Amino acid sequence: MLPVLSAEALLRLPDGLRPSAAVIVSGTVSDRWPDVLPVLRRHAGLESTRWLALTPPERWPALLAAGADVTLPLASPLSMLAQQIQALVRLSEEQEGLRFQLQQVESALEGWEREERVRDQLVHMLVHDLKNPITAILGLLEVVADDPRLPDDAKDLLEVARDETSHLLHLSLNMLDVRKIQAGKMHLKREQMTAAQLEQTVQQAMGDVGAGLSDRQLTVNIVPMPPLSADPTMLRRVLANLLSNALKHTTQRGLIGVQTEVMGQELLLRVSDNGEGIPAEDIPRLFAAFEQSRLTLHGRFDTGMGLAFCKLAAEEHGGRIWVDSVRGEGSTFTLALPLGQQSQADDDVELLF
Structure with a gap:
């Protein structure tokens, strides 16, 4: 247990010494803890800290409203104080674990969204870069197919080339349209x-x-x-x-x-x-x-x-x-x-x- 005499001193502690649970001793009507505690709870590094207030009963409503997790009388037995602190430490560790998991999920989600954006851009560029030359090839094959000088054996090969070119065009358009529908853009x-x-x-x-x-x-x-x-x-x-x-x-x-x-x-x-x-x-x-x-x-x-x-x-x-x-x-x-x-x-x- 590390004694800290003020909120300012608590904020100056190195990150490694930020407490999982803190005990506030509040004995006077004029102390500043009801005003300071909300600020501390939002401070980076203290988000998971749990707060126990040792204070007269008339101070409990103000401190609970400010964010204290538990309030006890000033004369509480040490055994009760230790039990409450242990419970708050467990809660703090559980919350910190959940915060770490949330950060991992957010990081993974951000990476996934970045990959999705890159994939969308790649599909868009790929389809638009392919569509025009494929369409041009298909048109040229149609022109050649109408040439009466084309040998019969070449006509069969030309039909295969036309079918495969048409198939390639459909593949590229399907890729683009699937992405459009998924993104709500079609x-x-x-x-x-x-x-x-x-x-x-x-x-x-x-x-x-x-x-x-x-x-x-x-x-x-x-x-x-x-x-x-x-x-x-x-x-x-x-x-x-x-x-x-x-x-x-x-x-x-x-x-x-x-x-x-x-x-x-x-x-x-x-x-x-x-x-x-x-x-x-x-x-x-x-x-x-x-x-x-x-x-x-x-x-x-x-x-x-x-x-x-x-x-x-x-x-x-x-x-x-x-x-x-x-x-x-x-x-x-x-x-x-x-x-x-x-x-x-x-x-x-x-x-x-």
Whole structure:
């Protein structure tokens, strides 16, 4: 125990001597402890210090209000004083331990936020730096494909080059869009879509996937439905990702189907295939970024961002997405979107952004 005669002397103590518990002896009406104690409790190095006041009972309300943890009469037995001090020391040590853990968590959180900012900047720069040259390459490949002098064997290679270039463009856009949705920077541009408009969006998505679908057996069945409030561009991207996923998991002449069903207040939009299916252990993490099924019939690289984008886009619409799959029989991805008129809140969002 170290005697300190004043608050000023306490503040001048080296950091290593700052007490876990301090005993205040307050015997007169005119002492300054009720004014000084709040300042001491906020002082750096004394945040975890616990305070015991030995003072007449009439002083207890003022000292407790100022921040004293325990008050005892001046004539308290030494055994009681020692017991209280030991309890306060334990409390102080526990609080200091919690403060240290909090500092560790805050430091880790700050590092994580810094890494997230760097990752966002990297993804943004990467996608924008890649998008223009990829689009230019795709355009040039389209021009070459229309050249009648192109040999037949070169046309097959050109189709592969176009498909892979289109796939690379989709990968980069998915990465950017996932980050935008996660950061709340992508906002829906809703339109009231009819069944005919939805079928047109499906056809556009098929075109986005590329010529790879030409050797699959495709079926499209869009049933009549109430107006669907959705962002056609985002929905087209979702369908392109689901169709591309079906293409990846099927062989030539494989079956790929797009069907809709109205169930209650939801439109169920299903993309199914008769491919190899998805292992049950892969399904729980299938919609997470940078995750994909380990089982695929093709060696094409994928970031897993496509299905992550589908999940985020579905939730942005107020809907949901899931997959049903049986090994050896195929998979069905179901996108459930709410039907009905666009709410006033959605109109306000569109006006704001």
